[in-house]
Amino acid sequence: MIAGVSGNFFILLLLLTAAVIALALTRHFKGPAMLAYLAVGLLLGPHGLRALEENRQVDAIAEFGVVFLMFSIGLEFSLSRLKAMRALVFGFGGAQLGLTASATALIAMFGYGQDWRAGLTVGLAVSMSSTAIVAKMLSERFELHSRSGRQTMGALLFQDLAVVPCLILFPALAQSTGELPRSLGIALTEAIAVLAIMIWAGQRLIRRFYDLIARQRSEELFVLATLWLVIALAWATRQAGLSLALGAFIGGMLISETIYRHQVEADIRPFRDILLGLFFVTVGMLLDLGFVFENLHRLLLAVALLIGGKGLVVFLIARLAKNTLDVALRTAAQLAQAGEFGLVLIGLAHTLKLIATDVFQVTLAAMLISMFIAPLLINRAVRFTGRMVHGDWAHQAKAIHDIAVAGFSMDQHVILCGYGRTGGRIAEFLASEGIPFLALDVDPQQLKRPVPPGGKLVFGSADRSEVLQAAGLARARAVVVAYPDPHSAELVVRKVRASRPEIPIIVRAADESTVAKLKAAGATEVIPEVLEGSLMIAAETLVQLGVPVERAIGQVREVRSHRYASLRKYYHGGENGTA
Secondary structure: OHHHHHHHHHHHHHHHHHHHHHHHHHHHOOOOHHHHHHHHHHHHOOOOOOOOOOOHHHHHHHHHHHHHHHHHHHHHOOHHHHHHOHHHHHHHHHHHHHHHHHHHHHHHHHHHOOOHHHHHHHHHHHHOOOHHHHHHHHHHOOOOOOHHHHHHHHHHHHHHHHHHHHHHHHHHHOOOHHHHHHHHHHHHHHHHHHHHHHHHHHHHHHHHHHHHHHHOOOHHHHHHHHHHHHHHHHHHHHHOOOOHHHHHHHHHHHHOOOOOHHHHHHHHHHHHHHHHHHHHHHHHHHOOHHHHHHOHHHHHHHHHHHHHHHHHHHHHHHHHOOOOHHHHHHHHHHHOOOOHHHHHHHHHHHHOOOOOHHHHHHHHHHHHHHHHHHHHHHHHHHHHHOOOOOOOHHHHHHHHHHHHHHHOOOOOOEEEEOOOHHHHHHHHHHHHOOOOEEEEEOOOOHHHOOOOOOEEEEEOOOOOHHHHHHOOOOOOOEEEEOOOOHHHHHHHHHHHHHHOOOOOEEEEEOOHHHHHHHHHHOOOEEEEHHHHHHHHHHHHHHHHOOOOHHHHHHHHHHHHHHHOHHHHHHHOOOOOOOO
16 A cells, blocks of 8 residues: 555656646747646657546546536637627637548548548647647737737637537437437437527626625635536536536626636636646557557658648638738747647547547647647748738838838827837826937837827837837837737837947836846836835835834935936936926
């Protein structure tokens, strides 16, 4: 007994050690955590070093990772968001999934002699793309609101929604051919009935349930209640003959309509990430590396068909939607890989014996390889098409011409990069002092905002040298970078500093963590929003506690005098001003 417990603890220690090392390396190279967990499963699984063996307990725990993932997707599901993006979600996203699944099914049936059910399940699995990889990269590149970014996110949202009917369809497909219509009809009827009851009852009970829990003012009770709700709804759908994940999705969707959504999402994230990580470890364990190497030619062909075929489908749809060449290429690169839900579906298909083991191994390996390649492919697409969000040369020339026209009459002006809430407030201060400015932004929503007198707002990405030159960088008095994303801010600082070594560059930062990096890139001063907010809160706290206003402001002045070198004499009460 003791030996068995000791062995289990050693396996747990080995798993955690490998996960920590793999995750640290993945984060160092700015990759998604999912790839680290997959690598751990590949290395330690029964087809690798055999340190971990498949067992029902691990599989059961890993299944809850999928449950919590679907719960999180439900939290993100918003009827208002879906309505605003309906053309992209149901038009672009529906066409992408439908054509990809159909083409894959036809290739599997006529090219590989597979049963139509096997072809359909494989097609639906490979139609899914990785939200974790793509959303992270788009966010880092400040491209979530670009044309290609919006199309990609619309397709990903449709894929997330399509998982729900797939979870109902796959078990029905596993029935015998004669029973298939009846099984499918029963499954759909049960699903509609269960979902209708859950949604009808949930809309009336969920808010009251959380109101009651919130009145107790206990964080521990709130977290525990959320965990209970996720498990209870998952169990309810399982008892109705449906999947665990379906109930979790409905629970998340119901909570998304309440005021408790963000708190629930924050509480559930640690459980979701850890359990989902274990799920990806089990996926990695399923891959037989020996089989893969013996069938390398089949695998390479499968990878080429998956990435090339899926990318081609997306590219053609994007071009039919009247996108420019570079937008179509970027969108294709962003959706050309497999995804997390694809792994869930291909694993479910194998468990239900809808596909043979050799088909499962080749498809799973091709999907994993496509996910490893995805960051490189997206980066190459960005470099190939250039960094201007609106693509072909005619559009680029027109955008730069518009910037040049706007900045032609300006001299000793300020170039303001980013016109969100921070950029808009800076513009108001510049206008109040009669200082001209030219603001650049790529978000269509920000471009609709009013501009104070003396300023101009134009479309343009400030991390391109030609855009900065067209904005009059050679004549500018200063550059302010108000991007919320440090990666984009650093690119702009380096471009500006390369052309104007002496010009002042003031950069906004979310916190202190990126200050050193931005200063090393050439920023004259970096203003962390967290620091300024904390100073004001601290000063107000001191005043409310009875400390004289002068002393509280003096402490703020002292901190600022050490933090901002250019204003040091003013914070110390220099002759030209006071704090």
